[in-house]
Each structure stands twice: as C-alpha cells, then as structure tokens.
Amino acid sequence: MADALTGGCLCGGVRFELTEPPTIAGYCHCTRCQRRTGTAAAASARIVPGSLRLLSGEELVRTFRPPDGWPKSFCSVCGSALWSEHPDDAELKSIRLGAFDEDPGIRPSYRQFVAYAAPWEPIPDDGLPRFPESRTA
Numbered sequence: 639m640a641d642a643l644t645g646g647c648l649c650g651g652v653r654f655e656l657t658e659p660p661t662i663a664g665y666c667h668c669t670r671c672q673r674r675t676g677t678a679a680a681a682s683a684r685i686v687p688g689s690l691r692l693l694s695g696e697e698l699v700r701t702f703r704p705p706d707g708w709p710k711s712f713c714s715v716c717g718s719a720l721w722s723e724h725p726d727d728a729e730l731k732s733i734r735l736g737a738f739d740e741d742p743g744i745r746p747s748y749r750q751f752v753a754y755a756a757p758w759e760p761i762p763d764d765g766l767p768r769f770p771e772s773r774t775a
C-alpha cells in the first residue's frame with residue numbers, strides 16, 4: 639500500500655491508520671446499528687487483524703460491550719462511531735467506513751440483517767447479496 643489509510647473521529651481527538659487495506663465491507667441493517675448510528679444501516683470494513691494503529695486519542699476511546707455480539711468503540715468526546723471488534727479477538731476489527739479520511743478503496747459487497755431493516759427507508763436496489771440475519775451465521 640502506497641500510503642497508509644488514515645481516519646478519525648469528528649472532533650479530531652482520535653486518529654488512526656491502517657497498515658494494510660481492509661479485506662471486506664458491507665452494510666448492517668440490524669436494530670443495534672440503527673440505534674447506534676441513528677441511521678437505517680451502518681457501513682463497515684473488516685481489517686486484517688492487528689493492522690489498526692492508534693495515532694492519538696487512545697484515552698478518548700470508549701467501548702460499549704453488549705451481552706452478545708461485537709463490542710463497539712466510539713469517541714467519548716464527540717460520539718463518533720469508530721469500530722467494532724471480535725468478542726474473542728480484539729485485533730479483528732470492523733472500521734466504520736465514515737471514519738476514513740479518504741476513499742478506503744473497498745466497497746460494500748453485502749447487506750446483512752435485512753430482516754430488521756428500517757421500515758422508513760427502502761433497501762437500495764443495488765444488486766448486493768442480502769442476508770436476513772448475519773452474513774456469517
């Protein structure tokens with residue numbers, strides 16, 4: 639990769655870089671993501687484990703740990719969604735696509751939890767495979 643992919647939160651306190659390109663990206667329509675983001679779906683990109691490097695603001699990052707599913711990290715100052723991490727392997731993360739400074743290169747290739755999609759926003763007819771529950775279930 640020529641230049642490291644960089645990103646951060648809205649207030650600029652948290653800054654990070656990826657040392658390797660993300661591997662896969664997709665939209666999640668689950669109820670939790672709707673609540674978490676205030677939107678109909680969340681776009682995230684899975685990273686190569688260990689490829690996320692925090693450049694600043696580590697002390698600002700807070701993590702919400704639901705009883706099941708992936709813990710979700712955000713900036714405690716501005717509330718920006720940053721990433722989620724695998725419950726058993728914190729190095730395996732999914733970065734929120736909106737957190738990147740530039741085009742991360744990767745494009746969402748699936749939609750998951752569409753069974754719970756928001757009634758007020760039709761799922762775009764973009765040809766992406768749709769999974770009623772988790773893509774990996």
Ligand SMILES: [Zn+2]
Binds near residue numbers: 652715717
């Ligand atoms: Zn912030």
Ligand SMILES: [Zn+2]
Binds near residue numbers: 666667670672680751
């Ligand atoms: Zn979700």
